[in-house]
Amino acid sequence: MTAERLGFPQPWLSVALFVVWQFLADGVSGASVVMGIILAVIIPQITHRFWPDSPRMRKPWxxxxxxxxxxxxxxxxxxxxxxxxxxxxxxxxxxxxxxxxxxxxxxxxxxxxxxxxxxxxxxxxxxxxxxxxxxxxxxxxxxxxxxxxxxxxxxxxxxxxxx
Missing domain, CATH: 3.30.70 (Alpha-Beta Plaits)
Known part of the structure; x- marks a missing residue:
């Protein structure tokens, strides 16, 4: 099952949003983790139509x-x-x-x-x-x-x- 089928059209964006939110929050707490997860799921869902098709990275190294x-x-x-x-x-x-x-x-x-x-x-x-x-x-x-x-x-x- 791909990340997109699981509701994550941009999985790396979701991870980045969650991490950035944790850095911006005033310490890690239950509320900041929940809000980070909500943002990591909702923002890519809302913006996925605006993202160009990602090219296949042939040589990531x-x-x-x-x-x-x-x-x-x-x-x-x-x-x-x-x-x-x-x-x-x-x-x-x-x-x-x-x-x-x-x-x-x-x-x-x-x-x-x-x-x-x-x-x-x-x-x-x-x-x-x-x-x-x-x-x-x-x-x-x-x-x-x-x-x-x-x-x-x-x-x-x-x-x-x-x-």
Whole structure:
């Protein structure tokens, strides 16, 4: 029997909601556990129509490597942005059109979120046809180098996981 047939259309969302609720509650009590269970069951039931079909994750172990790279990049980018702010040199901001090879909305969302999580870059827009991602970067020397770095570090592992 699948989790969806048991009334959990998004089982990982249910688990996450329950855990987050317990962290937000003022200590674990019977009432907070009951409320956490209610939220973990009801919210996915109400929102399941809005969720896109999840792509099959073909290589879930790649996610661990991906997360390590993202955390490393966030730390390095944080230091780089701090140095840039303290440096008298003016940054070279730019909008860069990134050509997407990903085609599933969830994978594109993960890429855009990763880019926005990294200090100094923000995903600004996705084209209507889903082929371009508009990125604003705080300091860019070479647009093509930024595109190559994003493709190698983020998009390629996402493609390996989902396609």
């Amino acid at each position: 790649v996610m661990i490597r991906y997360l390590v790279v993202v955390i490393y990049d966030i730390i390095v980018a944080s230091i780089t942005v701090a140095i840039l702010i303290l440096n008298p040199r003016r940054p070279r901001p730019a909008f860069v059109s990134y050509p997407l090879t990903l085609d599933h909305p969830l994978a594109i969302t993960m890429l855009a979120s990763t880019i926005s999580l990294t200090p100094g870059t923000v995903s600004a827009d996705v084209s209507d046809d889903g082929e371009l991602l508009l990125i604003h970067a705080l300091d860019v020397d070479d647009n093509e180098e930024l595109i190559r770095a994003i493709h190698q570090r983020y998009e390629k592992p996402l493609m390996e996981m989902f396609q």
